[in-house]
Amino acid sequence: MLSTTELERPAMRPAAATKPYALIVEDEPALIELLRYNLVKEGYEVAIASDGEEALLTIEERQPDIVLLDWMLPKLAGIEVARRLRSKASTRNLPIIMLTARAEETDRIRGLDVGADDYMTKPFSMSELTARIRAVMRRIRPALAEDVVVVGDISIDRAAHRVTRNEVEIHLGPTEFRLLDYFIQHPGRVFSREQLLDAVWGSDVYVETRTVDVHIGRLRKALTKAGGEDPIRTVRSAGYALNAG
Numbered sequence: 001m002l003s004t005t006e007l008e009r010p011a012m013r014p015a016a017a018t019k020p021y022a023l024i025v026e027d028e029p030a031l032i033e034l035l036r037y038n039l040v041k042e043g044y045e046v047a048i049a050s051d052g053e054e055a056l057l058t059i060e061e062r063q064p065d066i067v068l069l070d071w072m073l074p075k076l077a078g079i080e081v082a083r084r085l086r087s088k089a090s091t092r093n094l095p096i097i098m099l100t101a102r103a104e105e106t107d108r109i110r111g112l113d114v115g116a117d118d119y120m121t122k123p124f125s126m127s128e129l130t131a132r133i134r135a136v137m138r139r140i141r142p143a144l145a146e147d148v149v150v151v152g153d154i155s156i157d158r159a160a161h162r163v164t165r166n167e168v169e170i171h172l173g174p175t176e177f178r179l180l181d182y183f184i185q186h187p188g189r190v191f192s193r194e195q196l197l198d199a200v201w202g203s204d205v206y207v208e209t210r211t212v213d214v215h216i217g218r219l220r221k222a223l224t225k226a227g228g229e230d231p232i233r234t235v236r237s238a239g240y241a242l243n244a245g
């Protein structure tokens with residue numbers, strides 16, 4: 001087990017976890033640069049979208065782990081971007097921090113109403129923003145900060161390569177382990193077979209999407225071997241999700 005101080009250390013990340021990917025949606029070049037600089041320093045891979053429509057397209061191409069979303073944007077307002085992301089199953093749980101020049105309380109409430117996870121009023125300090133990002137990520141993707149992650153009755157220990165359910169050890173093949181590891185980083189989020197192929201097998205490998213079903217089947221069988229409900233949800237015509245517990 002890790003001590004709390006170890007878990008608080010931002011540089012502490014298990015080797016199995018990939019670099020977190022952040023999308024900055026902002027139209028002020030100076031602020032974009034400042035945000036980019038600070039996120040890269042925090043260990044993020046960063047993409048930029050400078051209007052609301054570009055943001056939605058960028059997210060559709062590859063889903064980020066967190067979105068910093070400006071309110072006042074060309075083409076499509078930030079609040080509308082947030083609303084659309086929340087109305088789609090595949091992006092419903094995507095962490096969003098809204099950035100805005102508006103300080104009115106009603107705007108703050110509107111921002112949180114459409115499902116932003118947090119809200120920052122400009123001008124804000126970068127240290128406050130990075131602290132908020134860490135807090136949101138720790139809440140939503142605990143797997144980025146820890147070796148041992150528990151979702152519902154399932155526990156995965158990356159360092160020891162050990163999985164248990166209700167304290168009963170579960171033996172998984174390497175692909176099933178990576179699949180579960182990926183799901184557990186995003187509990188509740190729905191992934192298409194293509195997204196799972198990219199994340200677990202790698203985008204440079206040619207594997208039929210049917211292969212995903214086979215490995216999901218094996219993972220399900222292993223997880224339910226000692227009884228208990230099937231924790232993996234099949235979402236018709238969309239893909240698979242791990243129930244958030």
Ligand code: CA
Nearest residue numbers: 027070072073
């Ligand atoms: Ca703006």
